[in-house]
Amino acid sequence: MQQQLTNLSDKELISRARRQNDREAEGVLMERYSHLLVAVTMPQLHKDSSLDPSTIFPVLLQRLSASLKTQTIYKASEWILHIQKGFLGKPEKNTPFYPSREVRDLLHIENLVDKATNNVIDSNELMLRLEQAMDRLHDEEKTLLKQFYLENKSFADLSAITGQPRDKVRAQLKSAKGKLAKLFMNQGYVK
Amino acid sequence: MLSNNKHKNDKVLKIFSSIRCLNKDQFPRYMDGRLTDIEKHLVEQHLADCDLCYNALLALEKEDDQDKYQDLTYKLQRFVRNSIQPVSHVQKVAQYTRKEKAKEHLLLYFWLLAFIGLGIGSVYVLEGHIRNQPPPVRYVAAVTPSREPSAAETSTPAPAATPPVVTPVNNTQPEVSTPNPIQLPDAPLATTTATTTTPGSVPVDSAAIKKAAALKAQQRKATADSLARIRRAQMLQNQQDSVRREAEKAKEAEKNKKEKEEEEKKSQKQENTTETNPEPAKKETPPPAALNSDEYLYKAAMGFQQQGNYGEAIDRYRKLESVSSGRYQEMARYQIAVCYRSKGQMGKARRMFREVVRMDGAMKNSAQLALDAM
Structure with missing residues (x-):
């Protein structure tokens, strides 16, 4: 199943995660962008030593998961960057994503x-x-x-x-x- | 020129070709310059559009500790797998159980509906069966008409008792048949009382019900048998009556003949003694004799006709027709027509009726009416 899902496009994975509440599809999508998420978050981790990667990433993933089910996503990369920036900039505020x-x-x-x-x-x-x-x-x-x-x-x-x-x-x-x-x-x- | 143009045109579409985000291995290779020209160009095309990848590239280029990046990425991927897979497994199990439950529910509803449908159907069929079944009151109704023929039987012997010419065999048969219909009404009554008393004293028992059913069947059989016997007895009685009548008529005819002979003898004596007015006496006597014989023949034929033996009746009527003349001939012809009609031979019947009409006698009107009705 995992192998089959990895070949699917972002759009298909998002629709599966939404319509069928498929957690596996959601996991494949997160895994696909995990290295980019880490790379993008690294400068903040260096800047602020109080940030713990073991707590930040799970929370970030949760936020992404929550927004995945409610918001319109055209490009996954744009959406992930928006959520990541919003989370690290204002962690207390849940900034909604609107595709440009x-x-x-x-x-x-x-x-x-x-x-x-x-x-x-x-x-x-x-x-x-x-x-x-x-x-x-x-x-x-x-x-x-x-x-x-x-x-x-x-x-x-x-x-x-x-x-x-x-x-x-x-x-x-x-x-x-x-x-x-x-x-x-x-x-x-x-x- | 054309091909060059086409080549250029093709490349224009490249501007908007969709390229996936860079994977984990592509970043270090791009940074180290280990990608092929085409690959590098594709990566840069994507980097021109994708902010996430470009930001990641910038961050990685600035990052000194590449191992930390690799470690964090590995950890995050493992976390994602660990957190999502069990959940997905639980989800699958839940989905499966939900499906199974739904199936079971559907099956349950199906069987429930099927049983309800069957129940309603069986009730409907039972009601129909009960409606069509003769009600128990009919036992009495079935018995009462049997009494009527028995009464008729009992009444018939009275006229039969007056004439002395009754064969002993015929007399015994109605006697044997009569007690049965009289006894039969008592039997069902007794059984009905038995059936009515049993539920009060003894609780509902299948054996008792079976017995009651058997008794009822027996009663039905008995009533049917009695009815058949009564019918048979009636038929026999009718035959006896006709035979008796014939015998009576024959006797009467014999008596008449004897009287005539005596009268003739007397007249001859008288002639011998005194030869005064012999003709009127002679004229008076023969017509009644002829009439009597005609009447006897006519009645005998009528008897056969009443019994339903039309062939025999027709033969008799024909004889009468050939023998007699006048009124009895006409009547005989009319009756032959009636017999043919009841036999279903309409052509012959019509012909006979026409003949009757042609005879222009007393039966003309009735023959004409019968012809019109046919």
């Missing part, structure tokens, strides 16, 4: 691309629309996206070209992709 509009748009386009892979007509239409959306971007953003996604340049290469640190390059890439997604989504209204 950008993430929802991104997920929508990702699903469209996934579906279009087997359909030539759909994929051609999608490509055309994406190119149209790309044309509306600023030149800097367009070149950055083209260099990163179409020319397969790494963060290090881009930072060397632009002369900016990796964090900034990554942030620029993220914002450019977000804009592209927004433009793509709003194309229907522009037409």
